[in-house]
Amino acid sequence: MEQIFQWEVRTWSRAYPLWHEALEAVHGTDRKALALGERDGGLSLMLAQHGFATVCSDLRGPTEHARSMHARHGLQGMIAYEGIDTLAIPKPDGQFDVVAFKSMIGALGSKERQAKALDEMHRVLKPGGILLFAENLSGTALHRWLRKRFVAWDHYWRYLHAAGDMDLFHQFEGMRMRTTGFLANLGRSEAQRDVIARFDALVLPLVPSTWRTVLFGVAKKRKA
Numbered sequence: 001m002e003q004i005f006q007w008e009v010r011t012w013s014r015a016y017p018l019w020h021e022a023l024e025a026v027h028g029t030d031r032k033a034l035a036l037g038e039r040d041g042g043l044s045l046m047l048a049q050h051g052f053a054t055v056c057s058d059l060r061g062p063t064e065h066a067r068s069m070h071a072r073h074g075l076q077g078m079i080a081y082e083g084i085d086t087l088a089i090p091k092p093d094g095q096f097d098v099v100a101f102k103s104m105i106g107a108l109g110s111k112e113r114q115a116k117a118l119d120e121m122h123r124v125l126k127p128g129g130i131l132l133f134a135e136n137l138s139g140t141a142l143h144r145w146l147r148k149r150f151v152a153w154d155h156y157w158r159y160l161h162a163a164g165d166m167d168l169f170h171q172f173e174g175m176r177m178r179t180t181g182f183l184a185n186l187g188r189s190e191a192q193r194d195v196i197a198r199f200d201a202l203v204l205p206l207v208p209s210t211w212r213t214v215l216f217g218v219a220k221k222r223k224a
Helices: 009-023 043-051 064-072 111-124 139-152 190-206
Strands: 030-038 055-057 079-081 096-102 127-135 172-180 214-221
Touching: 009 043, 009 127, 009 172, 009 190, 009 214, 030 043, 043 064, 043 096, 064 079, 079 172, 096 111, 111 127, 139 214
Parallel strands: 030 055, 030 096, 055 079, 096 127
Antiparallel strands: 127 214, 172 214
């Protein structure tokens, strides 16, 4: 889980059981996947481990850390590396069985650009293909205030809203979405975030979805 999710692991890895179930349901002999905004290659590792020929991509291309991690797992033959702008994915329509991203579309800065990115992901999916997604939510007023004080990229990042931004996924069907995370992302180190995430797991049933900090799920492109 640490190599796949990379930071705030205990919180974000709650997406894994749902994603694993969805990936196991994709059948065929020539299964292809695209991971966007990858940088260090965590989702590509997961996709290749599930038997998908995977394109590991980032705007300026993935890091050497991604390549070496994949090689340690013996998966380098399953993974190709590309620089891809998610607003203009240079792939034909209906190319992939799976598209995946984690904590990426917030960096696009506006809802219009986020919608364009999701339209592109939908375009390159095969009919019946699936989107795996996990993204930051706006959280509480305390979260927003602390980000303004301590998060360097807060001035351009657009956090999603659990209710108001679901129209971004309007082209997809069969949406299965969950929210998680509450206080763990306030930790100053991964060790602190791990401890706080254990507390979060106890209180999340009492916390409204509008207070949570992570949205994840699976969505399907309609079959032709």
